[in-house]
Amino acid sequence: MELALFVLALALVAIAAGFVGSLTGLGGGVVILPILLIFFGVPFPIAVGAGSITILATSSTTGAAYVRDRLTDLRIGMFLEIATVPGALLGATLTVVLSHADLESALLIALGFVLLAIVPGALARRQEELPTGVVPDARSQRLGFAGEYPDRALGRTVRYRAADTDPALGVMFGAGIVSGMFGIGAGVFKVLALDRYLRLPMKVATATSNFMIGVTAAAGAGVLLAAGYINPWIAAPVAAGTVVGAFVGSHLLPGLRNRTVRLVFVPVVVALAIETILRGVGLP
């Protein structure tokens, strides 16, 4: 195939992935990665590198607005990166080592199951907009993991504090491994830690997760770049296309961001996950 056609096709796919990814909250990487592997024949570590670049681009796009609006808790986000970054370094290293050992089929199967694991988390409806009865642990108190933000929808300022930091660090380490290994944001797992264990308000959890996703992706991408697995001829159209798609999805059509869109989109992710697993076990 001619490079120009290849790049154009990738950009169009990335625009679509960024669009639906932003509408559903799953992120573009969840769609892009299996498509690169299945339809474009891209080797696993290069596809992971492209996924990491996609995350960097999209998290910078949406992250700027979250930081500007004071929804991101910089203190908590920075602290938890001490777990996600080593996880991502380990994950990216595992991907390269397993690829060198000719174990890409195992990576494909693992990716398929990770995609399937993400779906229920993305569909879950959170019960608490503002958690109550939060008891901060000693570390949370010592480091001042508390804050406030102006909630426009509620029309008031909301104060919050963080609860259990130890289990949150554990989940974040796992999320970092997944992110580094597969080049996806793993935002579902990060929000889980911020929501279930730190018990932050939903908006703060989402914004802080987005903030962390970029730094985690930078850790994995740095390893893959230095190891020679970032290919800019793929990364450029994928990053630009995803940013355009995410921008359109998040700015022009906010009314579409709802559960119905997710329900329509989820079968696509499930089908891609199953196809990825089938490829991994050697079935066409």
Next chain:
Amino acid sequence: MSLATPTAAPLLRPLPDSAYRRMTLVLRAGLLTALALLLGALVTYLGQHPGASSGVATATGSIAPYLSLGGLGHGLATGAPGAYLALGVFVLIATPILRVATGLYYFHRGHERTMALVTFAVLALLVLGVLVIGPWIR
């Protein structure tokens, strides 16, 4: 004011507005610079090589010549699109790292010793990935 917790505790002094403003600026400037470099170089390359095969897009080590400062500098000076593509990737990866460095500056300035140490450790790990782990497993 709504209180999401039953027991109120005094909040630490929040990071100054300039910290949020600078991080927003870092994100926007980094993203726009990276995209401009990536797209400009890609279009230039396609213009110079209209019949190029997609094989270059699935090859490993395609920007290996530009991973050293000398190689990158030479590529940029000679106008090689691959060098500008590599620079775009570097800027994209460096953007969140610069954001961490910004956080380190503000935690240090605010005398938050533990947070400054944690942030420094994160920064050191990010650099370790690029300079040590990546080349080691190449």
